[in-house]
Amino acid sequence: MRYSQLFAPTLREVPSEAEIVSHQLMFRAGMMRKVASGIYSYLPLGWRVLDKVSDIVREEMNAAGAQELMFPIVQPAELWQSSGRWAVYGDEMWRVKDRHGRDFCLGPTHEEVATNTVMNDINSYKQLPLMIYQIQNKYRDERRPRFGLMRSREFIMKDCYSFDRDDAGLDVSYGKMYDAYVKIFTRCGLDFRPVRADNGAIGGSSSHEFMVLAENGEAEILYCDGCDYAANIEIAESIPLETVAAEEEKAAEKVLTPDCRTIEDVASFLKMDKKKTMKALFYMADEKPVLIFIRGDRTLNEIKVQNALGANLFYMGADIDLENAGLVRGFIGPCGQKVRVLVDKEIAEGKNFCCGANEEGYHLLNINFGRDFDGEVGFFRMAEAGEKCPVCGGTLRSARGIEVGQVFKLGKKYSVSMGAEYLDENGKAQPFVMGCYGIGVGRTMAASIEQNFDENGIIWPKAIAPFEVVIVPVSEKNERQMRAAEELYASLNENGVEVLLDDRSERAGVKFKDADLIGFPLRITVGDKSLDKGMLEYKIRKTGESGLIPLENGVDEVKALLSRID
Numbered sequence: 001m002r003y004s005q006l007f008a009p010t011l012r013e014v015p016s017e018a019e020i021v022s023h024q025l026m027f028r029a030g031m032m033r034k035v036a037s038g039i040y041s042y043l044p045l046g047w048r049v050l051d052k053v054s055d056i057v058r059e060e061m062n063a064a065g066a067q068e069l070m071f072p073i074v075q076p077a078e079l080w081q082s083s084g085r086w087a088v089y090g091d092e093m094w095r096v097k098d099r100h101g102r103d104f105c106l107g108p109t110h111e112e113v114a115t116n117t118v119m120n121d122i123n124s125y126k127q128l129p130l131m132i133y134q135i136q137n138k139y140r141d142e143r144r145p146r147f148g149l150m151r152s153r154e155f156i157m158k159d160c161y162s163f164d165r166d167d168a169g170l171d172v173s174y175g176k177m178y179d180a181y182v183k184i185f186t187r188c189g190l191d192f193r194p195v196r197a198d199n200g201a202i203g204g205s206s207s208h209e210f211m212v213l214a215e216n217g218e219a220e221i222l223y224c225d226g227c228d229y230a231a232n233i234e235i236a237e238s239i240p241l242e243t244v245a246a247e248e249e250k251a252a253e254k255v256l257t258p259d260c261r262t263i264e265d266v267a268s269f270l271k272m273d274k275k276k277t278m279k280a281l282f283y284m285a286d287e288k289p290v291l292i293f294i295r296g297d298r299t300l301n302e303i304k305v306q307n308a309l310g311a312n313l314f315y316m317g318a319d320i321d322l323e324n325a326g327l328v329r330g331f332i333g334p335c336g337q338k339v340r341v342l343v344d345k346e347i348a349e350g351k352n353f354c355c356g357a358n359e360e361g362y363h364l365l366n367i368n369f370g371r372d373f374d375g376e377v378g379f380f381r382m383a384e385a386g387e388k389c390p391v392c393g394g395t396l397r398s399a400r401g402i403e404v405g406q407v408f409k410l411g412k413k414y415s416v417s418m419g420a421e422y423l424d425e426n427g428k429a430q431p432f433v434m435g436c437y438g439i440g441v442g443r444t445m446a447a448s449i450e451q452n453f454d455e456n457g458i459i460w461p462k463a464i465a466p467f468e469v470v471i472v473p474v475s476e477k478n479e480r481q482m483r484a485a486e487e488l489y490a491s492l493n494e495n496g497v498e499v500l501l502d503d504r505s506e507r508a509g510v511k512f513k514d515a516d517l518i519g520f521p522l523r524i525t526v527g528d529k530s531l532d533k534g535m536l537e538y539k540i541r542k543t544g545e546s547g548l549i550p551l552e553n554g555v556d557e558v559k560a561l562l563s564r565i566d
């Protein structure tokens with residue numbers, strides 16, 4: 001490709017709305033432009049990168065035995081009604097009507113279409129296992145589209161679905177996808193980590209997110225410094241640092257605590273460590289009230305509670321809900337409680353807590369689980385960095401990550417709700433056991449930039465760079481330079497090297513700046529001084545290493561340089 005013909009409008013200024021580096025640089029490097037909030041055009045350079053990421057994804061999916069196909073973007077409401085998700089998907093679903101007023105959506109994901117396709121045409125266990133995938137635009141009307149391609153409303157996703165006879169089969173398919181994801185993100189040159197992830201209300205530890213480690217990541221992860229335990233903070237567990245002291249259970253006592261409605265008030269009024277208090281959190285789960293008690297110094301993990309309850313609709317109770325449940329704000333306790341009670345493990349295992357007395361102006365002291373109250377026990381709080389790893393006892397550390405992909409064991413969730421069955425050896429109908437596996441192609445591109453940039457621009461890993469090499473003649477008016485540049489350009493092209501020839505009539509400085517901004521892994525400069533010596537200059541974008549290579553055999557020299565670049 002010749003730069004003079006390339007549509008790559010680079011800019012020096014940073015657009016004001018671009019908050020993070022990847023968004024700023026993709027915009028400045030002329031890779032994408034905004035059309036509407038969260039909706040972008042991919043310009044040629046950006047599209048080349050997306051194409052490369054897609055190619056890597058495609059190769060590894062095919063190698064893992066998945067077959068590419070293409071589902072429609074527009075999906076009829078009936079399919080979503082049959083799985084029960086039309087009603088619960090919420091505002092993120094982009095709903096549309098046809099001219100007859102029939103409901104459709106622009107696919108945010110394709111479990112329903114995939115399940116429906118397979119159930120109509122796969123009848124026998126002999127046709128299983130089956131893995132199918134597509135690379136396609138997805139639509140989610142995100143509450144806060146931001147960060148450019150990182151969280152947009154239209155985005156490219158690879159989504160794959162596996163269909164197996166049983167759990168053992170699903171384990172195999174899941175394992176193949178997991179391994180393929182490791183290969184994909186490694187080939188893309190990313191520093192990433194698979195972490196245990198929320199599996200919704202399905203339960204089990206059967207989902208992993210692939211996190212690219214980056215300061216700007218929206219997700220927080222906890223990982224162990226002693227073993228390979230790593231989990232999204234949404235599901236992470238931990239062992240507290242202090243072991244429960246072998247404290248004697250003391251006699252319960254009721255004390256006057258006027259106007260003490262918060263943990264801070266109670267702890268300071270009673271001159272007590274917050275760790276000795278119990279915090280009551282009031283939620284509505286599928287319209288039924290529920291109370292969760294955690295230690296006063298901890299934070300509630302809503303996702304864990306929602307999963308434990310298997311609730312679809314889950315939100316913090318409002319004043320009216322509190323009133324209806326007969327609770328006294330600020331003085332709620334678990335003793336004699338009529339509302340359903342969930343108790344964090346730490347409370348159940350500790351001794352002599354202070355809690356509300358369910359009476360205006362009073363708290364109770366020395367309250368103990370089992371003796372004074374009961375409830376369903378679980379890990380309902382947020383794990384914290386610095387605590388101990390639940391697997392090996394090592395120390396948990398915190399990091400931020402960008403979720404670029406997720407693998408998920410669905411089990412029979414969709415096959416049961418949609419009635420998707422095959423016949424087993426005995427002719428008996430069985431629901432398919434399914435998995436689903438997504439990769440955000442645009443988010444992967446953005447994540448790569450978050451990990452690879454400097455003050456001058458992007459530093460693409462070679463595997464996904466828009467071009468591997470840029471040739472920059474210092475002056476396009478200099479015949480000798482242009483001849484050498486053209487020759488090298490032609491022979492690199494012949495040899496399958498992806499090369500851009502910067503033949504624009506711009507100052508050398510401008511060309512260098514653009515080359516750095518766009519982030520080509522290797523720059524070859526053709527200038528008089530080096531040509532006099534029969535040499536070309538090279539510069540490796542990532543390391544800044546520069547030097548001379550002989551003009552003669554330029555192709556082999558460039559290839560040798562490229563083989564040294566990741």
Ligand code: ATP
Pocket residue numbers: 109140142149150151152153155157403404405406438439440441442443444
């Ligand atoms: P998030 O929690 O970030 O919203 P998700 O869990 O909703 O992601 P999935 O439904 O698992 O995402 O989608 C698979 C992949 O698609 C994600 O891992 C991510 O890479 C990508 N993705 C999801 N939402 C967006 C978006 N709004 N913009 C760009 N990529 C996205």
Ligand code: MG
Pocket residue numbers: none
């Ligand atoms: Mg989402």
